[in-house]
Amino acid sequence: MNQLTAFVQSSVGKKIFMSLTGLFLCSFLLVHLVGNLTLLKNDGGAAFDAYSHFMSTNGAIRVLEVGLVLGFLVHICAGLLVWWQNRQARPTKYETYRLKDTTPWASRNTIVTGSIVLIFLVVHLQTFVGGLRFTENPPSAYALVASAFSSGWYSAFYVVALVLLGYHLRHGFQAAFQTLGLRNKRYGGLLDAIGVLFWLIVPIGFAILPVYFYFFHNVSDATMALGGI
Amino acid sequence: MKITLNVWRQQNAQSSGRFETYVASNVSEHMSFLEMLDVVNTDLVKAGKEPIAFDHDCREGVCGSCGIVIGGRAHGPNRAIATCQLHMRTFRDGDTITLEPWRAKAFPVIKDLMVDRTAMDRIMQAGGYVSVKTGGVPDGNAIPIPKHVADEAMDAAACIGCGACVAACPNGSAMLFVAAKVSQLALLPQGQVERTERVLKMVKQMDDEGFGNCSNNYACEAECPKEVSVTHIARLNREYLRANLVKEEQKESAGGA
């Protein structure tokens, strides 16, 4: 037990928790993306509604959901703790500090990109989980998505948040493997290649949806389905 | 060439420091950076002023004594050199250069540009050693080591303990230094006896000294005069994970001693 406490408190241990939760969140993103892409199927939302129904009723998914909430909490708490401790480690700042010359933007700003992802998360949950599970007579999932993305502001906010998620992952994906000790000269290149695919494709995949609904979807169908807003 | 220096002056650890400006008007581009500071200091002494204190010893990039943050970069803007290997030809006539000490909670300023790096010595004392048998000198090549392993260990052993990795890191983390030491010894057969204990103790000491957490920015690798690679940090993480998984077992086999 002593050893576990020491592990959790150590710098390396905290980062291992961050990397494991981070990769778990990455796997969630992938599943979520695949599910969301059913929105693009031209069937009036039948496939997406079925997916949404499955996700909110299946027992195994509900258990995983608890894991997901815990994963987010551990990741966020550890992230804030690490960030705070790292500020303490340099009490006197440099007068000139050219960190820009040696490190990528995404790596220097994980706390910024992470925090915006967090804000996004809250708004996102309020719209979709709030709008489907904690509302009387909820609309169909498809109708709710269509109506949310009929707002230009809301869609734009989504796209911006997803760009920042992309930057979070650009740093985070490779960093997680480094933290877990899985990067070496042999696989480093391969990991970077998978990393690029991941941090580019996942946010683009998600961003297609607000763009598609805002520009190409017939809004009146959606508002009608919602009973007119 | 004419160089304006904006130098951090601080009497001792207790006092608060400030920047002072000096103009070096007769600098040759062939001078090393430290020679330029020697000239500035000679002028200061002649004028009855306190010379700028900075660390140095070998002046050929092997001892790890020197270290100044020069224009916002640890050991200056060039790759793979220590401060003593930097030459004035890197700069242009009329440049203004800011000189600051390594900044980290674990490296208190002793005076001006000199910092106390004994935190790194304490990390070494915590675990950076190997057990050896006393007696006759062993044969040089008595223990076979594969070439690629020896090479990798040698790359880690190139670390001169200068602390530039800490100075460059946005988090004041000493991971590259500790990784170099852990990695070097974990790779070699001679380092196996303390392998598990070493990484646990060195990471513990590193944390206790107040160094920050690694956030995989890799600024350390970019500034390291010996180009120690961050793949050694991955190995340190791996060693740490491994040590935590196997340690219990070891305790038992030690018979509770």
Ligand code: HEM
């Ligand atoms: C879907 C959401 C998210 C995913 C997939 C994700 C993924 C990751 C990954 C893989 C890492 C790398 C861990 C490592 O360095 O080993 C990371 C780092 C980080 N994450 Fe997240 N993250 C997410 C959300 C958040 C949120 C909401 C925050 C809120 C504060 C956050 C804050 C951070 C910070 C500060 C770091 C850097 C830690 C450090 O200093 O090394 N992340 N993230």
Ligand code: SF4
């Ligand atoms: S790892 Fe490089 S920068 Fe860090 S102490 Fe060793 S030689 Fe200096």
Ligand code: FES
């Ligand atoms: S003075 Fe020895 S490394 Fe610079």
